[in-house]
Amino acid sequence: xxxxxxxxxxxxxxxxxxxxxxxxxxxxxxxxxxxxxxxxxxxxxxxxxxxxxxxxxxxxxxxxxxxxxxxxxxxxxxxxxxxxxxxxxxxxxxxxxxxxxxxxxxxxxxxxxxxxxxxxxxxxxxxxxxxxxxxxxxxxxxxxxxxxxxxxxxxxxxxxxxxxxxxxxxxxxxxxxxxxxxxxxxxxxxxxxxxxxxxxxxxxxxxxxxxxxxxxxxxxxxxxxxxxxxxxxxxxxxxxxxxxxxxxxxxxxxxxxxxxxxxxxxxxxxxxxxxxxxxxxxxxxxxxxxxxxxxxxxxxxxxxxxxxxxxxxxxxxxxxxxxxxxxxxxxxxxxxxxxxxxxxxxxxxxxxxxxxxxxxxxxxxxxxxxxxxxxxxxxxxxxxxxxxxxxxxxxxxxxxxxxxxxxxxxxxxxxxxxxxxxxxxxxxxxxxxxxxxxxxxxxxxxx
Amino acid sequence: xxxxxxxxxxxxxxxxxxxxxxxxxxxxxxxxxxxxxxxxxxxxxxxxxxxxxxxxxxxxxxxxxxxxxxxxxxxxxxxxxxxxxxxxxxxxxxxxxxxxxxxxxxxxxxxxxxxxxxxxxxxxxxxxxxxxxxxxxxxxxxxxxxxxxxxxxxxxxxxxxxxxxxxxxxxxxxxxxxxxxxxxxxxxxxxxxxxxxxxxxxxxxxxxxxxxxxxxxxxxxxxxxxxxxxxxxxxxxxxxxxxxxxxxxxxxxxxxxxxxxxxxxxxxxxxxxxxxxxxxxxxxxxxxxxxxxxxxxxxxxxxxxxxxxxxxxxxxxxxxxxxxxxxxxxxxxxxxxxxxxxxxxxxxxxxxxxxxxxxxxxxxxxxxxxxxxxxxxxxxxxxxxxxxxxxxxxxxxxxxxxxxxxxxxxxxxxxxxxxxxxxxxxxxxxxxxxxxxxxxxxxxxxx
Numbered sequence: 026x027x028x029x030x031x032x033x034x035x036x037x038x039x040x041x042x043x044x045x046x047x048x049x050x051x052x053x054x055x056x057x058x059x060x061x062x063x064x065x066x067x068x069x070x071x072x073x074x075x076x077x078x079x080x081x082x083x084x085x086x087x088x089x090x091x092x093x094x095x096x097x098x099x100x101x102x103x104x105x106x107x108x109x110x111x112x113x114x115x116x117x118x119x120x121x122x123x124x125x126x127x128x129x130x131x132x133x134x135x136x137x138x139x140x141x142x143x144x145x146x147x148x149x150x151x152x153x154x155x156x157x158x159x160x161x162x163x164x165x166x167x168x169x170x171x172x173x174x175x176x177x178x179x180x181x182x183x184x185x186x187x188x189x190x191x192x193x194x195x196x197x198x199x200x201x202x203x204x205x206x207x208x209x210x211x212x213x214x215x216x217x218x219x220x221x222x223x224x225x226x227x228x229x230x231x232x233x234x235x236x237x238x239x240x241x242x243x244x245x246x247x248x249x250x251x252x253x254x255x256x257x258x259x260x261x262x263x264x265x266x267x268x269x270x271x272x273x274x275x276x277x278x279x280x281x282x283x284x285x286x287x288x289x290x291x292x293x294x295x296x297x298x299x300x301x302x303x304x305x306x307x308x309x310x311x312x313x314x315x316x317x318x319x320x321x322x323x324x325x326x327x328x329x330x331x332x333x334x335x336x337x338x339x340x341x342x343x344x345x346x347x348x349x350x351x352x353x354x355x356x357x358x359x360x361x362x363x364x365x366x367x368x369x370x371x372x373x374x375x376x377x378x379x380x381x382x383x384x385x386x387x388x389x390x391x392x393x394x395x396x397x398x399x400x401x402x403x404x405x406x407x408x409x410x411x412x413x414x415x416x417x418x419x420x421x422x423x424x425x426x427x428x429x430x431x432x433x434x435x436x437x438x439x440x441x442x443x444x445x446x447x448x449x450x451x452x453x454x455x456x457x458x459x460x461x462x463x464x465x466x467x468x469x470x471x472x
Numbered sequence: 473x474x475x476x477x478x479x480x481x482x483x484x485x486x487x488x489x490x491x492x493x494x495x496x497x498x499x500x501x502x503x504x505x506x507x508x509x510x511x512x513x514x515x516x517x518x519x520x521x522x523x524x525x526x527x528x529x530x531x532x533x534x535x536x537x538x539x540x541x542x543x544x545x546x547x548x549x550x551x552x553x554x555x556x557x558x559x560x561x562x563x564x565x566x567x568x569x570x571x572x573x574x575x576x577x578x579x580x581x582x583x584x585x586x587x588x589x590x591x592x593x594x595x596x597x598x599x600x601x602x603x604x605x606x607x608x609x610x611x612x613x614x615x616x617x618x619x620x621x622x623x624x625x626x627x628x629x630x631x632x633x634x635x636x637x638x639x640x641x642x643x644x645x646x647x648x649x650x651x652x653x654x655x656x657x658x659x660x661x662x663x664x665x666x667x668x669x670x671x672x673x674x675x676x677x678x679x680x681x682x683x684x685x686x687x688x689x690x691x692x693x694x695x696x697x698x699x700x701x702x703x704x705x706x707x708x709x710x711x712x713x714x715x716x717x718x719x720x721x722x723x724x725x726x727x728x729x730x731x732x733x734x735x736x737x738x739x740x741x742x743x744x745x746x747x748x749x750x751x752x753x754x755x756x757x758x759x760x761x762x763x764x765x766x767x768x769x770x771x772x773x774x775x776x777x778x779x780x781x782x783x784x785x786x787x788x789x790x791x792x793x794x795x796x797x798x799x800x801x802x803x804x805x806x807x808x809x810x811x812x813x814x815x816x817x818x819x820x821x822x823x824x825x826x827x828x829x830x831x832x833x834x835x836x837x838x839x840x841x842x843x844x845x846x847x848x849x850x851x852x853x854x855x856x857x858x859x860x861x862x863x864x865x866x867x868x869x870x871x872x873x874x875x876x877x878x879x880x881x882x883x884x885x886x887x888x889x890x891x892x893x894x895x896x897x898x899x900x901x902x903x904x905x906x907x908x909x910x911x912x913x914x915x916x917x918x919x
Binding site for chain 2: 034039042044049060064075078080098103107151167169281371373374380397
């Protein structure tokens with residue numbers, strides 16, 4: 026009997042990608058690390074649906090961002106949409122749940138979001154976000170904590186060459202008010218944001234185009250370009266503008282942040298005052314954070330955020346001020362890969378128990394079971410193929426150690442342990458194998 | 473200036489729900505446990521997009537299941553669909569990636585899936601699946617491992633009153649062939665599946681309706697109802713049908729499974745032969761697994777799976793036999809909740825550092841930092857509110873301990889530790905607080 030099968034071409038949509046183990050193992054590591062760090066600081070996990078009423082998601086953005094949203098009519102003829110970030114669903118969540126949960130409320134959320142964007146510049150239409158926020162308090166303690174969490178996160182990821190750039194919008198706002206430029210603040214900040222790209226003269230020209238006098242523009246640029254020790258700059262500002270309440274509020278909040286980071290014994294060079302950063306123009310109102318990898322500055326900020334006045338005004342009259350940041354998971358992974366900090370292992374297990382004699386499966390599985398009880402991740406090769414083939418498989422997948430026992434070894438109660446990188450071999454008993462594995466892993470991972 | 477704000481009603485779609493911390497903390501715990509157990513057995517994580525070409529997802533199911541799929545046209549006028557399970561995307565993934573990755577390939581995947589189902593009976597339209605599979609081998613070692621993984625998973629979840637019911641389709645298939653009923657096997661199995669619900673006589677009537685002679689039906693029912701020790705039943709079958717190659721293949725595979733579980737020292741009552749289970753009629757071809765919580769039998773199987781002949785035949789000519797199972801995350805959580813095994817904590821942190829004196833934030837944060845370095849999860853209350861209010865917050869959220877230090881304590885270098893459940897209080901120094909916390913947590917968690 027012949028069978029005619031009409032096959033479907035296996036393919037993914039443009040802008041979407043699979044995560045095979047070599048990509049997924051590092052992504053899980055980053056997410057797990059973030060989860061641990063967020064939890065260690067008292068942030069609690071929440072999740073919201075991927076699909077929402079379209080009006081919930083399209084309410085906030087402009088026409089341009091609305092165009093990127095995946096929208097359709099569901100089975101019940103409702104207009105629904107896939108979330109394009111985790112902030113808008115969090116605002117909707119907060120409007121419903123915070124009255125019951127109470128404030129302060131500290132949450133983290135991790136998950137995919139979808140945007141029908143142009144896929145040039147390596148952009149994907151599905152990517153992960155990983156946010157944490159404290160809402161329901163204007164206390165500077167929450168602002169300070171965001172910087173401490175970012176520091177703890179990157180340290181836990183095994184990175185040390187990074188820098189958290191911190192600003193407070195109140196400093197610039199106070200200054201602009203003093204110069205009579207408050208009305209032009211958005212235009213000014215937009216021009217200021219381009220400083221690293223287009224240079225001082227071009228920024229001044231652009232500011233002039235918005236009606237900012239050249240002298241005022243220059244003062245703002247001078248402020249944004251102040252270099253040196255954070256505390257010294259803040260003292261300088263405080264001395265020059267003692268009566269400027271808005272500016273002084275920003276200065277004092279920043280001072281306290283640097284003081285607390287210092288009290289925790291954290292390296293001061295990782296917390297840098299940067300009066301030129303002004304991200305999220307229409308949204309952030311206080312402290313602002315960006316995080317740069319010193320060896321990959323070109324990739325931009327990999328963890329950013331800030332303080333906002335009101336999270337959920339579109340959905341509730343309860344005012345919910347807050348502060349938080351978002352880890353750019355995919356951008357960070359791309360950077361780690363480029364920096365050679367990702368291993369190319371395709372298995373989460375480090376030990377392969379080979380199968381020499383198919384009739385002794387019970388022995389192999391009991392040994393694997395014992396090694397797992399001792400805390401190791403262990404795979405048993407499923408077929409009694411030639412040992413050479415099994416070892417080839419082990420090396421290709423990135424196992425560190427292979428356990429081998431043929432009939433002779435089993436009759437003597439011996440277990441051979443092969444270090445795949447060092448190509449060395451030692452023999453143990455059933456009782457001593459686990460400690461042999463621990464030592465061999467230590468040397469394999471240290472190498 | 474008055475502002476008129478048109479608010480949007482904050483609501484979720486029918487069949488969708490938010491996960492606030494009280495629900496999300498247990499879900500994360502289940503997923504993390506599954507992740508650890510899968511990895512410890514050498515399964516590697518993969519992920520696939522939520523959206524696929526509709527033809528990929530609709531290729532397999534019948535019309536009925538296709539109707540449940542969320543489908544729409546994307547910005548590029550492609551017909552796209554949200555995945556309704558993790559198996560079909562895995563088959564598509566395997567067709568693309570396994571030629572490069574090689575076999576055997578062991579993967580796990582966790583994530584939400586979407587079905588536009590009727591929401592009665594507490595069904596949700598978005599829910600999580602959590603699958604693991606070994607593909608590219610027909611070896612019984614892979615079948616055995618699935619049972620061991622399920623056992624390790626439920627043990628790691630802190631459960632001991634569970635039972636893995638195991639069958640092999642080959643036993644029944646062999647028997648049906650011997651009785652000349654091979655052609656009626658699907659109808660027979662469908663009737664057999666109803667045995668617990670409708671009873672023996674009704675099943676026989678239904679079988680007769682499919683053209684199965686009453687005598688043949690009775691023999692099948694007798695087999696399915698055999699009770700007793702697994703090994704004894706298998707011996708009985710082997711003695712009665714020694715020349716039935718298909719049945720003997722099934723018997724031998726089952727024998728080896730029980731033998732290996734026994735060799736690993738696992739309680740034999742947790743691995744039970746059940747010749748009546750026949751799930752996944754058109755899909756599974758060998759070993760079949762169901763997992764029941766002995767205290768919640770009504771909820772049905774919470775972890776099920778089996779062996780199949782060919783995963784990805786719709787997308788590739790490469791034959792990929794495999795075996796695996798899927799943890800019903802939401803069903804398990806519902807069971808744990810009903811069994812009172814979920815705590816209602818709303819924070820992942822156990823310790824709240826209260827803020828007595830707002831000017832001493834650096835001291836509180838340094839202490840929190842030190843406690844985190846010692847491995848504890850610690851939240852700092854963000855405002856110097858009345859201590860009573862902060863302690864109320866701590867109790868409501870489920871913190872175990874509160875750390876309190878006012879100006880007097882700080883000047884003496886003292887830190888008070890309050891056990892919130894026991895309502896006891898002890899005083900420590902900055903150096904001894906961490907060990908005091910460790911002891912207090914031990915007693916609080918043991919209580």
